[in-house]
Amino acid sequence: MTTRALLAAAIALLLGACAQTPNRSVSAPINNGSNDTRHYQLAMGQVASGGSPFQRVDPIYPPSLLPRCMLPVDVDALLIVDTDGKVDEVRVADETQADAAHKLFISATREAAKQWQFNPLTIRYWTADANGEQHETGSETRPFSLRYTFHFECRDGRAITHTADRPAQA
Incomplete structure (x- = not known):
């Protein structure tokens, strides 16, 4: 094979890699290994919005x-949010092994988190027409x-509680 032929083949491969893949109609859920919780991988042409709390209640x-x-006690909780933005379930790792005092903190966490409300997670599908204009x-x-850390502290007989402003790291 000549140098020109090899060069032409390499350019064809590079240009082929730049080509856009077609839009998928549904984003693919990725199971993150923790029962039925999922993260969504968006396909080209998909945009996600929402999924943020607008009503939070401290424990x-x-x-x-x-x-x-x-x-001080921190309770890391996984909040399972339904399609309406309501907390459907609150999961705490190692809850069954917790001692009686820690179970009270977990219960307070669950009671507060169940009152939270989120903007629903909305996935919008977009495509471009022949003129390159975007249309939903x-x-x-x-x-x-989402994971959050609920913090409990006592100073001089006074309770101090709050929730981390950002989701806890997975």
């Missing part, structure tokens, strides 16, 4: 533990999950 320090003024061709809402 209440368990009243029965307040006299003891325990060391449809949309759907999807359930999703």
